[in-house]
Amino acid sequence: DTGVSQDPRHKITKRGQNVTFRCDPISEHNRLYWYRQTLGQGPEFLTYFQNEAQLEKSRLLSDRFSAERPKGSFSTLEIQRTEQGDSAMYLCASSSRADTQYFGPGTRLTVL
Amino acid sequence: SQQGEEDPQALSIQEGENATMNCSYKTSINNLQWYRQNSGRGLVHLILIRSNEREKHSGRLRVTLDTSKKSSSLLITASRAADTASYFCATDRGAQKLVFGQGTRLTINP
Numbered sequence: 001d002t003g004v005s006q007d008p009r010h011k012i013t014k015r016g017q018n019v020t021f022r023c024d025p026i027s028e029h030n031r032l033y034w035y036r037q038t039l040g041q042g043p044e045f046l047t048y049f050q051n052e053a054q055l056e057k058s059r060l061l062s063d064r065f066s067a068e069r070p071k072g073s074f075s076t077l078e079i080q081r082t083e084q085g086d087s088a089m090y091l092c093a094s095s096s097r098a099d100t101q102y103f104g105p106g107t108r109l110t111v112l
Numbered sequence: 113s114q115q116g117e118e119d120p121q122a123l124s125i126q127e128g129e130n131a132t133m134n135c136s137y138k139t140s141i142n143n144l145q146w147y148r149q150n151s152g153r154g155l156v157h158l159i160l161i162r163s164n165e166r167e168k169h170s171g172r173l174r175v176t177l178d179t180s181k182k183s184s185s186l187l188i189t190a191s192r193a194a195d196t197a198s199y200f201c202a203t204d205r206g207a208q209k210l211v212f213g214q215g216t217r218l219t220i221n222p
Contacts, residue, residue, distance in 0.1 A: 004154075006154075031208070033208075033209065033210075035210075040214070041214055041215075042200050042202075042212030042213050042214050042215050043155070043200075043210075043212050044212070045209040045210065045211070048208050048209055050208075055208065056208060056209065058209075089152075091154060091155065093155075099142075099143060099145075099160055099204065100145065100157055100160055101145075101157070101210060102157060103147075103154040103155040103156070103157070104154050105153060105154040106153070106154045108152070
């Protein structure tokens with residue numbers, strides 16, 4: 001399957017710990033997006049990469065959050081000093097043009 | 113903040129009936145997309161309609177767009193149990209990010 005993949009699918013951590021998620025986009029896609037989705041809500045945009053350049057960040061992305069896409073392929077999203085309010089589904093998407101975005105299965109984070 | 117609002121928030125129908133969901137948004141857009149999400153899973157892209165299009169079909173799906181009213185509708189015909197999911201509209205204002213509504217939870221009863 002050559003769709004978007006995310007790892008891990010589930011992560012349980014204690015408050016104050018750091019966590020890192022990985023996203024592998026569809027191979028020919030140069031655009032990569034991160035979204036966060038809480039229960040009962042639609043996804044909310046976090047950040048966007050075109051190749052290795054991070055072109056836009058939401059104000060939702062506090063200084064505890066950092067995202068990278070070092071070689072313009074896979075991306076990582078790190079959350080430092082996790083808080084209970086960080087519990088959510090973190091979704092990654094990729095696209096080859098500025099239209100259809102294809103989403104991965106998501107990483108569900110639970111902060112205890 | 114989320115731009116789109118879906119209506120209704122929840123919809124329950126019998127298998128074989130048609131399901132209609134509506135989406136309203138606030139600002140001008142380049143395109144509008146509909147996604148499906150099964151419980152606890154990622155989003156599956158259903159259909160994209162551009163701002164200069166008024167109607168689009170894909171299999172049992174029909175999407176309309178009225179830019180003067182800033183609204184869109186998704187019609188699923190001859191519903192099946194497998195259509196049970198949450199449906200989201202997402203608007204693209206050309207800013208490289210999608211803005212999602214809160215979704216419609218559709219339940220198809222056998």
